[in-house]
Amino acid sequence: MKKFTTIAGLVTAGLLIGGCQNSEDNSEGQNTEAEEESNADENGNEEFETKDNADENDNNENGNNESTQEDSINEANENDTDAYTGTQETPTYLIGSQYIEAEVDDIVQFYTAFSINRDGDQQLSQEDSLEISLNDGDLSEQDILSSYADISVEWPTLHLYFNEDGNELSATTAQSGLFYDSLFGISDLYGIEEVLFFNPDGENDIIVAERGITEPIIVQDERGLTRGYYTIYDEDLEETLFLAGGDLEEQVEDDNGEPLSFPETVEAMHSVDREDAFYSSAIVEGIEIVNSSMENGIATVQYTMEEEVVTEADRIVFESAIQLAALDFHAWEVLLTNDTTEERINYPLVGQ
DSSP states (O other): OHHHHHHHHHHHHHHHHHHHHHHHHHHHHHHHHHHHHHHHHHHHHHHHHHHHHHHHHHHHHHHHHHHHHHHHHHHHHHHHHHTSEEEEOOSOEEEEEEEEEEEETTEEEEEEEEEEEEOTTOOOOHHHHHHHHHHHTOOSTTOHHHHHEEEEEETTEEEEEESOOGGGGOOOHHHHHHHHHHHHHHHHHTTOOEEEEEOTTSOSOEEETTEEEOSOEEHHHHHOOOOOEEEEEETTTTEEEEEEGGGGTOOOBOTTSOBOOHHHHHHHTTSOSOTTOSSEESSOTTEEEEEEEEETTEEEEEEEEOTTTOOHHHHHHHHHHHHHHHHTTTOSEEEEEETTTTEEEEEEOOOO
C-alpha cells in the first residue's frame, strides 16, 4: 500500500512537471510571437521613418540648392559690380546761382537757377564753401552779403551779422525775390535749416532787401518742395544751369499728396510735363535708369547709356542734376554706377 502511494505520488509529480513545462513552452511561444510582432512593428516604423527622413532630406537639399543658387547669383552680381572702375571725386564744391528770365503764358518771369562745380585744386571747409557760394550767388545789385554782412555757421544754423542797415540794404521787388531765392536755395543745398539775421546792434530786428525780419527763418518753409532739377542753357555763360522742379510746377508729390521719394524724383526727372517748356530734362534720350535708392544718407543711381548717342557733356549734366536732387534730400553722398562703361563714381556731399 505504501508502495502504490509512492508510485501515485511520482505519477502526480510527473504530471505536474509536464504541465509546468507545457505552460513554459506556451509562454515562451507567446513571448516569441510578441517579440517578432514588436520587431516587425519597429522594422515597419523604421522603414516609414527612414522614408520620411529621406523625403525631408530631399526637401532640405532642394531648398538648400535653391538658396545656394540665389546666393551664387547675388554673389556673381556683386562681383560684377565690384569689378567696375571706381573714382572718388573731390569733396570740395561750390553751389552757384544765376537768374533766368523767361516768358511763361505771355508773362515775363524770373527764376533762380543753380549749378554745382567741383574743384580738386581747392581744399575748403564746409563753412568756407558755403560762404563763398552765398557771396558769389548774391543776386542783389549792391552785393548785400559780401558788402554788408559777416557770415558764420553753427550747423545747421546760418548767422548773418549786418554792419549796416537802412538804404544800403534796400532792393527792388524783383531783386528782393531773387536775393532770397538764392540765399535760401544755396543754404538748403548745404543742409542749412535755419537763418538768423542780426542788425548792427546784434539784435534780431532788421530790414533786408525790403523784408522786415524779427525772428529766425526756417529754410524749408521758404523753399517749399523742390523735388528734381531741370536744365536750361545760358548762352552768355556758355553753361548749363539747373532749375528746381517746385519752381517750375513740375511733379513734386505723388497721387496721395506725399512728397516724392528719391527714386520717384529721379523717375519724374526723366521727362518734362509742360509741352511748351523753356527748360529740358537733364536725363537725355539714351540714358536709362536701372535702379535708384536712398538709404542711410547715400543716394545711389545705376544707369546705362547709348555711347553713340549720349555725349560726355550730356553725362556731366546728368550727374550734376542727380547731385542737386540728392542734396534736396540732404544726402551725404551720391554713388553713380554706369553699367555701360563699368564705372562707379562717388560724389561726397555736405547735405546733412
